[in-house]
Amino acid sequence: MMEQWYKGLKILEGDREMSREDRLKALEGPLLAWYEDHARILPWRSSPEPYQVWVSEIMLQQTRVEAVKPYFLRFMEEFPTVRSLAEADDDRLMKLWEGLGYYSRARNLKKAAIIACEQYGGTLPDTYEGLLSLPGIGSYTAGAVASIAYGLREPAVDGNVLRVLSRVTASREDIGKQSVKREMEALIRRVMPEKRTGEYNQALIETGAIVCVPNGTPKCGECPMESLCLASRRGLTEEIPVKAGKKARRVEKRTVFLIETSDQILIRKREGEGLLASLYELPNLDGWTEGKEGMDRLGIPERLLLESEELPEARHIFSHVEWKMKGIRLRLSRIPAMDQGEGLPFFVRKEELESRYPLPAAFSPYRRLV
Ligand code: ADE
Secondary structure (H helix, E strand, O other): OEEEEEOOEEEEEOOOOOOHHHHHHHHHHHHHHHHHHHOOOOOOOOOOOHHHHHHHHHHHOOOOHHHHHHHHHHHHHHOOOHHHHHOOOHHHHHHHHOOOOOOHHHHHHHHHHHHHHHHHOOOOOOOHHHHHOOOOOOHHHHHHHHHHHHOOOOOOOOHHHHHHHHHHOOOOOEOOOHHHHHHHHHHHHHHOOOOOHHHHHHHHHHHHHHOOOOOOOOOHHHOOOHHHOHHHHOOOOOOOOEOOOOOOOEEEEEEEEEEEOOOEEEEEEOOOOOOOOOOEEOOEEEOOOOHHHHHHHHOOOHHHEEEEEEEEEEEEEOOOEEEEEEEEEEEEOOOOOOOOOOOOOEEEEHHHHHHOOOOOHHHHHHHOOO
């Protein structure tokens, strides 16, 4: 029988017939002991208030911890309370989110903050169901806020946790499936402790982030769950978790224009719903276009053109789409007469492009050339 000691906790593992529940129940002690020693010091952990936990968890979806830190600190400085977020100016909110991507997360944060002010007196609801009812909050975020901020006994199963749990139990089920996630949530709900629920959930997340890593070889030698982990024992950590192939990204060609006078540049606010809605953008057209055709399509009179310059190609990867871009700089002698109104392009001073208007990262390769 194999034995392992961690901080005085004896972990016995010889029973291959152990049920999934018993296996997961046995993780609790070593996992919590490991977390006490290894939890990273992160800005949102120092005071796990509901608002801080919520904002950090939303930022951490799709974004790495190191990238999130400065965004989180700036966000808390400018919007320190639910109420200040509910009253946030949309452009300012998007400017603070600029570069994090998945901007609907920020729009939903504000929508949820407004509801929290209208229905919950300016705090977040303190039940799992109440949290789940808010825009942008799914089962993972509801469980994370409920357990970390309120100490409630609710699971928080994200991609990290699914990877850890499917390895520990050597499950070959597809972790991309909602049904598999629901099953794992139900399983954790059965086995998780009554107390220290926030630490328990974060310990699972943390091992997933720094030990049972997604890319490359997991650091099984550093893992508090090693002796209980069936994938490690059977040499299956490369094969598990199983994640069925995602659909290939659609590739779209676009032409991006820097339409400039000596000190101003043309931009437009994107309208409606969907990708990048309510952010600003550099003028851009579907497909790869020549400068002259672009001027026609954008309604810029040719007589104002001083110089046209081809800019390097660039690409940007969104979750489901890839933009393959080419750029064209059009230097104009003066600002043309243009209709004004919502959704129509307008000229801004070049410095303001940096300080005031949120522009998605997709345009960064060309913004740098302004
Ligand atoms: N990733 C998602 N949630 C996290 C958290 N609370 N701490 C560290 N990494 C995370």
